[in-house]
Amino acid sequence: MKKVVKFGGSSLASARQFKKVKAIIDADKARGYVVPSAPGKRDGKDTKVTDLLYQCYEACAAGQSYKRILDQIKKRFDDIINGLDLDLNLDFEFDTIEENFKNKAGRAYAASRGEYLNGIIMSHYLGFPFVDAADVVFFDENGVFLPEKTNDELEARLASMKQAVIPGFYGSKPDGSIATFSRGGSDVTGSLVARALHADLYENWTDVSGFLVADPRIVEDPAPIETITYRELRELSYMGANVLHEDAIFPVRKEGIPINIKNTNRPSDPGTMIVESTSKKPSYTITGVAGKKGFCSIVIDKAMMNSEIGFGRKVLEVLEKNNISFEHLPSGIDTMTVYVHQSEFQEREQAIISGIHRAVHPDSIDLESDLALIAIVGRGMRSNLGVAARIFAALSHARINVKMIDQGSREMNVIIGIRDEDFENAIRAIYDVFVKTAL
Numbered sequence: 197m198k199k200v201v202k203f204g205g206s207s208l209a210s211a212r213q214f215k216k217v218k219a220i221i222d223a224d225k226a227r228g229y230v231v232p233s234a235p236g237k238r239d240g241k242d243t244k245v246t247d248l249l250y251q252c253y254e255a256c257a258a259g260q261s262y263k264r265i266l267d268q269i270k271k272r273f274d275d276i277i278n279g280l281d282l283d284l285n286l287d288f289e290f291d292t293i294e295e296n297f298k299n300k301a302g303r304a305y306a307a308s309r310g311e312y313l314n315g316i317i318m319s320h321y322l323g324f325p326f327v328d329a330a331d332v333v334f335f336d337e338n339g340v341f342l343p344e345k346t347n348d349e350l351e352a353r354l355a356s357m358k359q360a361v362i363p364g365f366y367g368s369k370p371d372g373s374i375a376t377f378s379r380g381g382s383d384v385t386g387s388l389v390a391r392a393l394h395a396d397l398y399e400n401w402t403d404v405s406g407f408l409v410a411d412p413r414i415v416e417d418p419a420p421i422e423t424i425t426y427r428e429l430r431e432l433s434y435m436g437a438n439v440l441h442e443d444a445i446f447p448v449r450k451e452g453i454p455i456n457i458k459n460t461n462r463p464s465d466p467g468t469m470i471v472e473s474t475s476k477k478p479s480y481t482i483t484g485v486a487g488k489k490g491f492c493s494i495v496i497d498k499a500m501m502n503s504e505i506g507f508g509r510k511v512l513e514v515l516e517k518n519n520i521s522f523e524h525l526p527s528g529i530d531t532m533t534v535y536v537h538q539s540e541f542q543e544r545e546q547a548i549i550s551g552i553h554r555a556v557h558p559d560s561i562d563l564e565s566d567l568a569l570i571a572i573v574g575r576g577m578r579s580n581l582g583v584a585a586r587i588f589a590a591l592s593h594a595r596i597n598v599k600m601i602d603q604g605s606r607e608m609n610v611i612i613g614i615r616d617e618d619f620e621n622a623i624r625a626i627y628d629v630f631v632k633t634a635l
């Protein structure tokens with residue numbers, strides 16, 4: 197039995213948390229492969245070490261003094277080392293980091309040091325060998341992740357190891373410089389290690405007792421999800437339920453390895469099992485609800501649009517040329533709407549509008565910003581009549597105007613567009629109608 201255990205920043209924020217982690221690892225011999233994140237927040241007002249490292253790098257790159265921030269980072273690690281009574285000194289590592297900062301090792305290098313140093317501490321504390329992620333996780337020269345090369349190397353390196361600590365979040369490029377995944381990317385490393393080892397289980401330890409039906413920062417004490425499929429989870433994590441990085445699903449899914457989301461602070465809670473498929477019925481009609489703010493809609497009107505072959509392609513080509521991805525594409529007879537990320541769109545707004553004018557000569561183009569998208573996801577929705585009706589009734593009762601509705605063709609998700617300002621109330625209204633009234 198082999199288990200890969202990834203501990204998030206909240207599980208490694210202090211010596212006290214490290215002790216809980218060791219107890220969890222000691223409790224099960226199968227927990228041999230450990231992927232740590234950088235120390236996270238100790239309380240609501242604290243700063244993640246990764247954020248301190250980014251700040252430190254920005255200051256250094258701007259030619260400003262960065263010593264104060266670096267000292268703060270050092271103190272975070274020293275407090276952990278001292279709290280664990282370890283015979284370990286990171287002075288040499290910090291000298292190297294400072295040297296590399298001056299030699300312009302880059303932003304990704306700076307950010308990666310949180311996981312690197314936490315990995316060294318974890319390896320000393322557990323007595324497990326340390327494997328630098330730079331030697332086993334690879335990106336190309338443009339920073340694009342290389343899954344197969346990584347898998348081959350990880351497989352070869354770990355084959356003879358019964359235990360290992362492999363820091364999350366980063367890897368290396370062909371020239372030896374460091375690249376990272378996007379924020380929250382230690383989840384991806386954990387998943388890659390699980391795939392390479394053909395592990396029986398990937399345990400992802402965090403500060404909540406599994407995936408919850410809704411974001412606990414919005415809904416008070418939301419119900420936990422006992423079992424969720426990869427597909428449902430992918431929809432929810434893509435739409436903002438950021439317990440697990442959205443790219444962490446693919447590697448384990450390839451191998452059919454289940455993921456168990458667990459709580460370091462309540463290790464005996466069952467947490468959430470993430471599986472390929474399940475015959476278990478979800479507890480509620482919906483499995484989960486999640487969403488994101490910051491979208492903009494481009495509404496394009498043109499009489500007889502429906503008979504103009506290639507209309508949609510031409511519009512999307514304009515976005516492609518401007519390097520913008522689209523999120524949703526609801527359409528009517530003479531109207532087509534494209535939902536895009538506001539921050540990306542606003543940088544190229546005028547170029548895109550004039551491009552669409554030139555490409556399809558519309559009667560009008562209207563823009564609306566500050567929109568949010570919410571995904572209501574669940575395998576149980578297929579067999580339940582009236583899901584859309586309940587969503588609309590709940591939102592109308594909460595006096596929320598729905599701008600867009602899009603039901604996936606697999607009937608497993610409904611996506612709605614609303615105003616940013618209604619976001620939290622909408623999530624609560626949907627949660628209440630499907631979960632609270634069902635309790």
Ligand SMILES: Nc1ncnc2c1ncn2[C@@H]1O[C@H](COP(=O)(O)OP(=O)(O)O)[C@@H](O)[C@H]1O
Nearest residue numbers: 204205206402403404407408410411437438439
């Ligand atoms: N649907 C959800 N279920 C559980 N947690 C959620 C959900 N949506 C958002 N979260 C947030 O995700 C956090 C856990 O993810 P993250 O901060 O990345 O943890 P870690 O530092 O352990 O990697 C929780 O503390 C919670 O605030």
Ligand SMILES: N[C@@H](CC(=O)OP(=O)(O)O)C(=O)O
Nearest residue numbers: 204205233246379380381382
């Ligand atoms: N430390 C990195 C990577 C990561 O995955 O962290 P966490 O496991 O705390 O979400 C970040 O803050 O983005």
